Amino acid sequence: MSVSASASTETPAKPVRRIPAVPFWAQIVAGLVLGVVLGWVTRSYDVQWLYTTLDKIGHIFVQLLKLAVAPLVFFAILVSITNLRKVNNAARLASRTLLWFMITSLIAVAIGLVIGLITNPGAGTGLTPKDGQKPQHAGSWLDFLTGIIPTDVITPFTQLNVLQIVFMAAVAGIAALKLGDKAQPILTLSESVLELLQKALWWVIRLAPLGTVGLIGYAIADYGWDLIGKYATFTADVYIGCALVLFGVYPLLLATVAKVNPVQFFKGAWPAIQLAFVSRSSVGTMPVTVKVTERLGVPKEYTSFAVPFGATTKMDGCAAIYPALAAIFIAQIFDVQLSVGDYLLIAFVSVIGSAATAGLTGATVMLTLTLSTLGLPLEGVGLLMAIDPVLDMMRTATNVAGQALVPVVVAAREKILDLDAYNSASGSPVDDEYGVRDAEQKVTLPATA
Template sequence: MAVLVAVVLGVLVGFLFPAFAVELKWLGTLFVNLIKMMISPIIFCTIVLGIGSVRKAASVGRIGGLALGYFITMSTFALAVGLVVGNIIKPGASLQLTAKIAKSGQGQVAAGDTSTTGFILGLIPKTLVSSLTDGSVLQTLLVALLVGFALQMMGTAGQPILGGIKHLERLVFRVMSMVMWVAPIGAFGAMAAIIGATGVDALKSLGMLMLAFYLTCAVFVFGILGTILKVVTGVNVLSLFRYLAREFLLILSTSSSESALPRLIAKMEHLGIERSTVGITVPTGYSFNLDGTAIYLTMASLFIAEALQKPFSIGEQISLLVFMIIASKGAAGVSGAGLATLAGGLQSHRPDLLDGVGFIVGIDRFMSEARALTNFAGNSVATVLVGTWTNTIDREQVDRVLSGQDPFDESMFATDEDHRQEAELSASSR
């Protein structure tokens, strides 16, 4: 609500006092800098823990292999869908921000070594921990991959370290939640500046981005995922979503798909899918099957580049796609993590576009809800698919549950505190 009020105030100030409003851009920059502060630790923790999930999932054989193969395929496809739609619609093309408020402030980047050898050498940090302090996303990514694979090789001896990183991740996300309290201030400053500089064109472009994103997510979920589910399992996607209606409402209110994690595990087991399949597929999917986040990352990146009149080349789009395939893993669960991942992608590929993240702060809350709903829908569909492929699903039970003959026992989740405790327990135990 605070962000919504801030956006409205920013629009009013932008229309009534345009010259003054443009000077408020620093408030949006303040928020973006706070987000930048969180990029490296978030990517480090989520990538290391994500690789840990791969190790555990792959160790159980066929179920883990099928699940991971499906997750990587679909999230990559979702990223590509976002790129295609963004290139077709071009929601940010009508904005003219370059000369008015979109100062890159990244002149030092142009002076750097842009050769291939310089780029490769730049991937290696001075020390193992300096990647977390120097602000280089690609260096952080490299160190996270090395640490993750090292923990894989350590086997059970690495479990205490993984547990420690999990606690560190909780601390980082708690700090991230504190940073998000500044979002209304950033939204006010960014919206006032963009309206003061461009007028009604900004509202049209932001509205077009939101509409395009919602429609793309809807087509992806009901058109693509729904068709795959029907062809492979014979289950109607609307019936499945009706069964999960309470979880969708919970996600809508919290803007985080992880708030429904324990309920999804319980409901998938009640649906007739074996516990071993659910226990592998659902938690792993929460790190590796982020369809909504994938669509958001590519569409938002293209929007910012177009708004700043600095569009991505085809090669840069492909490079961004590859980076997002890796960096998006583990971005689920915390509202605002998608924004940090977006900032990380831009910082690693086009630092001159990073200031543009402030342009979409005001609508990120709406985008976050759509991301979380799409992520959750994708994971619920994936669980049914993997259960079917591995013959670990009771089709008679599925029919009884979806027809309403065997309702789910809601007394299992009586309070919000139970939700939080079960989510933490499930995430750590899987």
Template sequence: MTETPVAARPGMALHTKMLIGFAVGVAAGIAANLLFADAPWLEALIAYVTDPIGQLFLRLLFMLVMPLVFSALVLGVVEIGDPRALGRIGTKTLLWVLAVTTIAVSIGLLMVNLIQPGTGLPPEVGEGLLAASSDRAAEIATAREGVSGIQILLNIVPRNPVEAAANGDLIAVMFFALMFGVAATVIRSRSTRSFVDAVQGIYDICLKLIGWVIALAPYAVAALLFSITAKLGFDVLVQLARFVGTVLAALAIHFFVVFPLLLRLFGGMGPLAFLRGAQPALLTAFSTSSSSATLPTTLKVTVDNLGVPSRVARFVCTLGATANMNGTALFEGITVLFLAQFFGVELTIAQQVMILVLCIFGSIGAAGVPGGSLPVIAMILAMFGIPPEGIGLILGVDRLLDMCRTVVNVGGDMAGSVVIGRSEGKAESLQQAA
């Protein structure tokens, strides 16, 4: 008698596991804070179990930052291509990405400075958190020192890109990658194409590794949040709620104010008509949290519902799925400043401007998959002496925020297609009239 094979049950969704890890870490940490705040065994548990688990997860993220950012930026520039060959569309797309992403990050930095979601903890608590890891004390003190504007400008260009990568100098590596990508578009040789193929392979490998690392996130979330809540208790939950509210408010302003203005002024389309046509892609983006996974729907909706020429939609939306990450850039900026406020790290205006630049280019280097921005955020935190352990606070609520910022990312791709498609139509009409 043969047995009927039993179909394998589908596994629990990652965001569900992450939510469970969040709940377990917070509940256990608060209980430990209320019942065993000064117990030696609790300090030992944090020092020898939960903190190392969280640190291991963060190290895995750091491991992927440099190859991910370098390969993504090189491929992004190559896909934009030589403006002389791509003509008007390539130039307009590049300008759209830079302009709209700059607006998004500026909104995020303005909101987080106005609302101050990370403030409220007693200063001694923040200092105690910073001093909890003695091996980071010198790094944090150095990061707090002011740096002149000229020195910031000079540091953008690395003397040695390998040394810059080894030292975690992200903006210098970004500059080197951008120059590499520009040169790769100019040299149209077989060996250059082979190099670009190799960079594509590095990027694909990084995406696979990120998928494996993010699969460990539920356990890291539980460990990191247990460590923080065991030290702070309920105070950390108040700060986290303010952070979520700040991110959602900033995303709403960018989506419901900035996009409609740009569409009305430059695209000749009303916001309601845009929302009705773009609705299928926006819903797909919200459910998948992935610009890349939404791309087929985005292309179809942009051409069929929004009336954008297919050649424009293919270029703008395909490039936008990896390079035009308005919502991601906004989220990165708010996250970095929120954690700086949370841990009591003072950032000068010059440092905040540098964060703005890093978020603009870091969003280009962020993978268009769920959680793809986390390695970039972790590296920016380390650059400014902000304890990256704080990313555990963000991971617990990241699923909702990821869904919302992906809607903004995809909406930005479609809005850009409408604006650029209209300008192309005008340009072609002028050429025919001439």
């Protein structure tokens, strides 16, 4: 008896098809281009529903970022201070970080003053003092100094007073260090809450391309090129000043002080700089800034201190270049002559008062603080509010670049920078967070007979 077996043949699966994944940076660029196009269409053809839609999209994106600001700042500062106990020479690192914050701020404000004196941004604008109006909230040194200490623990969170939140977090962090092991349960909980907040913020950050469409589109539709034309010199000054710091001063410091390749820094830090440009929020960008700084070889324990600290106090764009140029611009509109002493005061305010910007969109508080110190009319703030969002994009990008730069410089000088990690840093942490690495997603198609 013979048994015949039919040989079964299996159809081999088709070759794996590779679907290209769009990198995060490309999504942001696409959002910028689409936003400009939609903004132009809205303004040119008066498409009211599109105008409202762009406004809502941008507004919701910014609100989602702000939603996480208060708890994120509190737990980030608290955890970062306690993490310093894991770092050798923590006090030295903290003091060097603050010193370099001040040095770069002085350089930035000097560049702003020089550009303002050369270009006279307030001349020939057609604007008059009657075009300005006082802001609803103005900053002063008394408010700044007394406002650091909150009256209760709830109001700073409900009113989003970041400076007071930083104060409370610093006190809590120092107290936890003093308590030692007794504070460990609180620290463990704080670290978990911080990770939870960062994970939620990553989801918001992932929406940045869509938010970019709304923010850029609304800016073009609302302000238009005509308004920008009135502020052409001032706008160009802000962008040129920030670009000189971003692409001139920072690379020079990296090459001469840190003795590392500046191009490699931008390859590693660009995702954070790019997100800062469209989100206009240093704090909202902070999770990405932390990741790119770690990728650049800065020890995690030091990064967790330096970046949150910088996100609330290190503002070369908003607190140095911008108020210097704005003060000159407003003085020229109101026909006020500034003296050498006034320029020194601007530098002093920029270095000491930068925490007033608080890492949020806009720099109104810092501007009013500068004007009140110089005795310039606060009505000048109203002259700049119309154009502020357009300026804030470049200012915030410069802020965030500086917040990543200083830890790299300090780590390099203290010889704790991982040079291998620095020289290989590239790609976007946003892509990595979602399993996309400038890469391709593999999809295996089912076998067919």
